[in-house]
Amino acid sequence: MNLLAMTNPKAKGQRFIATSGENLSFKEVALILKQNLGKKAAKVSTREVPSLIVKVLALFVKAWRMPATFIGQDTACSNGQAKKILGWQPRSAEVSILATAESMIELGIVE
Incomplete structure (x- = not known):
């Protein structure tokens, strides 16, 4: 582009904006990887962590802060x-x- x-x-x-226009959740991305990469995606988790737990973890664990900011937001772009x-x-x-x-x-x- x-x-x-x-x-x-x-x-x-x-x-x-270079985007497909699709708005995928972390779980949907994980499922795409699992379904298409086989053994290469063995460590990819498709489990969901409840939003409340993500928000609480974000208070104490830096790695959870960014994902917590996206909870409940529509991040689709045109x-x-x-x-x-x-x-x-x-x-x-x-x-x-x-x-x-x-x-x-x-x-x-x-x-």
Whole structure:
């Protein structure tokens, strides 16, 4: 999308959000990984922690603070401007999640 924005005169001064437009929960992302990566996703948990527990843990454990801020929020974003002005078509969330996971595994970022 960056190349499209740099070469399209209509994009001058505009901001574009590179998103599939899908709003997935952590559990939905975990299920995508589990269903498609097999043994590579063996350590991925699909268990849910109740919201109240996440909020309490966030008070004491730094790693829980960011997820706690998203509880009850609709974080969906629109890619309409990128589609309309640039003619951009995003990958699906599933394709993007799997490509990212595969790259992270190949680079040794995750096991």
